[in-house]
Amino acid sequence: MADGQDGRESADMGSTLRDLQHWTGVIGRAQQMMLEHAAEAAAMTGGKTQEPIGALVSEMPGPALPGSATLPLPDPAAIARAQSEFWAESLNLWQGFLAKGQDAANSAFAIAADKDKRFSAPQWREHPLFDLIRQTYLMIADHLMKGVEELEDVDRRQKEQIRFATKTFVEAMSPANFAATNPLVLEKMFETRGENLLRGLEYMLADLRRGQLTQGDRTAFELGVNIATTPGKVIHETPLYQLIQYEPMTDKVLDVPLLIFPPWINRFYILDLKPENSFIRWAVEQGLTVFVLSWKSADETMAETTMEDYVLRGQAEAIDLVRDLLDVPAVHTIGYCVAGTTLAMTLAWLAATGQAAKVASATFFTAQVDFTEAGDLSLFVTDEQLKLIEKLSANTGYLDGRYMAATFNLLRGRDLIWNYVVNNYLLGQDYVPFDLLHWNSDVTNLPAKWHRAYLEDFYRGNRLVEAGALNIAGTPIDLGRVETPAYVEAGREDHIAPPESVWKLTQHLKGPIRFVLAGSGHIAGVINPPAKNRYQYWTNPGTFSSLEDFIAGAVETKGSWWPDWRNWIGERSGGTVEATGARIPGGGKLPPLEEAPGSYVRSR
Template sequence: MTTSETLDLSTSPEHIERLKENMEKVDSLSRKLVEIMSTKKQHHPGLDAPNHELFARAATSYWAEMLQNPAKMMEQQVEFWGKSVLNFAEAQKILAAQEGKEALETSPSDRRFTNPMWEKNPYFNYIKQQYLTNSEIIRMAVEEVADLEPLDRQRLSYFSDQIIHMMAPTNFLPTNPDALEKALETEGQSLIDGLQNLVADLEANNGELVVRLADESAFEIGRNIATTPGEVVYRNRMMELIQYRPTTETVHETPIVLFPPWINKFYILDLKAQNSLIKWVTEQGYTLFVVSWINPNGDYADVGMEEYIEEGFLTAFEKAKEICGVKQVNAIGYCIAGTTLSLTLALMKKRGDKSVKSATLFTALTDFSDQGDFTPFLQNDFVDAIEAEIGEDGILPSYIMARTFSYLRSNDLVYGPAIRSYMMGQTPPAFDLLYWNGDGANLPGKMAVQYLRGLCQGNAFADGGFEVFGETLHLRDVDIPVMAVTCETDHIARWSDCYRGVQQMGGRSKTFIVSQSGHIAGIVNPPSRDKYGHYTNADLKLDAPDWMAGATFNEGSWWPRWESWLKKRSGKQVPAREPGDSGYPALEQAPGSYVRARARS
């Protein structure tokens, strides 16, 4: 339906009457919304913005600069006035143009402004152009604030960008033509549906606004995601150990033990058969164990990195060895589990434990000297607020970490989904990756603080040593063969930062790969898709830019290259192993019970 047809329809008496009726329903839902928000549990305000001292320093510096160099400030203001007047003139030009005449494209390509009305309608065109102008001036002002330390400038830039994104005209109904057209076309039903979506999301999260990214009714763990056959063969308070069923007559003697991050669930590696790394590994002839972590509650307040290492990593190694009757395993650690696997390997070196033959690290940071996009959140004011939020409950709620990750890509993961769900009344898509993204886990308070203070802020593992079980662990203690797989556009664990950590490891056999794409798609990249390639370079003495400059680009997935590397460290062929044995009978079918526990704020 065209805009003119929509407007014609909206003028009919019947349409107006139905629209009024639906607006009364909107009012009723609004009252429900207020009731929910009034009972919302408040989180620590320090989690929402940096300490006011940052903005005060910036304002003071800006004021001092204006006094010292008023001509420069006036030049900026005159430029702002000039652009504003030109925006208004362009709106008048469009208004005066003949109906149907094409308007010129006057702004950079931006997915938020794809509706033709942003160009052809003088009202929306002016709003858009003025928003873009305001955004440019704010960024320029931040860039030119003098006397700020680089860290403060980076934080100020990040949070000013967040304000810019939040104030986009697309985020407000009166200035969003897509939402207005939808409301007219549906006689207001889209607004009712949107408010119902909003109320449902708030009720599901105790009043905390967590935008639902996927249609949760479309997925069921164990039915259409996480379906690779296997059995839970061991369980303790920290994890379930899943052994997957073989798909070949023989397997390599040395089993694999895979540790996913405990911030999210393991089934990112088993979403569906077509892109399941777990399924693919079994098809290559390996015995695969995967750890499924507990989703902790208040009973886990005093659980730290030590418990994850002892009752998670070391226990999983021992159980896999006993079940398979071997002396060594190969290990995989993804993200924070790769960081902790590296700590575990350093501890095992101190103890003379040679149970792990090789380690594969997926997007794992071990040197935090440059904190990348997370720098704004890893300063004392935010970490202090996290400690305060943990408080008496002893748990860091999952939504806090999820929100932090989401705001690194706020237009894609916050505002865009909110507009579609709450303004347009659309049901979130049935997208398995987004379903997984919303299925987070709580973090034990002690572990979260150890990780943030000791590793992220103190960079103790790479600088000075990280204390665990009375041992001081260093990156150089990791001396077994390592392959590190990183991702080119990863904004969570930048490949160059991962590279710096691998360089400091003490082993002579180190392989480094950079996959195309990001933190998830670069890892979940099956050969059958033939979508993303990867970079290799054997010279790990180079700094990161030179390593990439001299790297070879390889078409296709890195999975086969990794499997060729792993095969050399996996021993002879033995008869395929069924899950468990007489000492460890199957407790239940994969994916087990722990993975099904949902975290709510």
């Protein structure tokens, strides 16, 4: 009997020793990986005067909070009320768990936790400890956010800054983001014997080397092969952009061509992802002669690039190129996001110089001209951020696109940062192939001088809506002179260009305007092909002074707004012509330079 017991004890000790050796090995491998990364980083930065982008981005101060000396003291009664509510809810929560979960499962925070996708896995509910952790977290988070609202005698911008900073902190401190308080991570650790953490560490160190968070499989897509594949050719190139013309897919095309201006802060192929969700391909299939500008990612040669360059040597020049190539009096235009802001300036300049007839219509995708309600992005336009931009671009004259990527990710930190920290760094899961995330990670450098002026003149000064406050080549800009028919699309859930801000376009432009409120946000609200039958959009033919009034009487239509836009633009396109001659890339006076999507979109 004793011999058998001794044998079991010996076996147990052997198993324990093997486990100890295994986990010691895991820790050793992790330490070795971090030491190698540190040595590599030291070798890369040794002797350089400029800090690596990863280090600088990590120092991003975010929305600056007002100094403590400027913050008014909260109302003592409000503090007492908040404390009373907090302790009452804490007591109720603990009583529920002490009563074996009878009340805890039905608490307001349990219901909220069940709806929160961070805590949707059954493991968060099945184990009382983790159920308590998630509900306690949500209770504390709720009271922190309520505390911001209790602040009195704080101006609107200060309160928005405090609210955003508090929300960012609350999201970062979620128990789902830490291995020791996430039951899914603990399960995976025992299931894989720590391999998930080693794999996640590899992912994290790789991202540190790049100075950028990975959000999808970087090897899954190749430009011109399975993304940005609409047939076309580059027919013109300047130091600022390449002009792409696409092959017609119909025998006849609308007489008035379409010229698209994508945002220069991103790659143009957001409008030409996979064939099934490509707006460009769809527009070509609808019988439009489509041209697109592919902006150059900034380098040292663009250090002095300014607003005038994007208006005159970008948009206005391209309008004339297409008109001359096809021998047509006017073109349809689309401006997406910041390119829509610049399109409004181009239209104002054309109007002021007697050239407004060159543009038959202007479509604005989630674009802003009035920045009084520009959303959380405006909170980043602080003295600290402007100084950081100077620091980042001091030696090059351009702003590394990874800085802007980090800023946009921070606006939706729960989805665009912490989701990947948990899934990839902690759980060690492989990255999934997703065309939209591939594009989102494909950053573009910005001319620092122009980017700073954009932030100061528009987000800070709101000078574009002040007649004559800005000028192009000495010509004052006045949006009130723009009478070009306009189609304005806003995303109901847009966090970059909020619909309330996009709506203001209708108050500043003076021509006939069709405003459409699309379901979803800044990207999915725009990239919504009809075949998928997703989301919805709202229209209202009346005249309104506010977005609220528009919504109150709006008609909802299921599916994509693209067909609505096609009908609208078709009514302003005259007849059709044969898709021959100059309607085919290379068939006119501009010979093809290379195949679409071109070389500028590939430059880094």
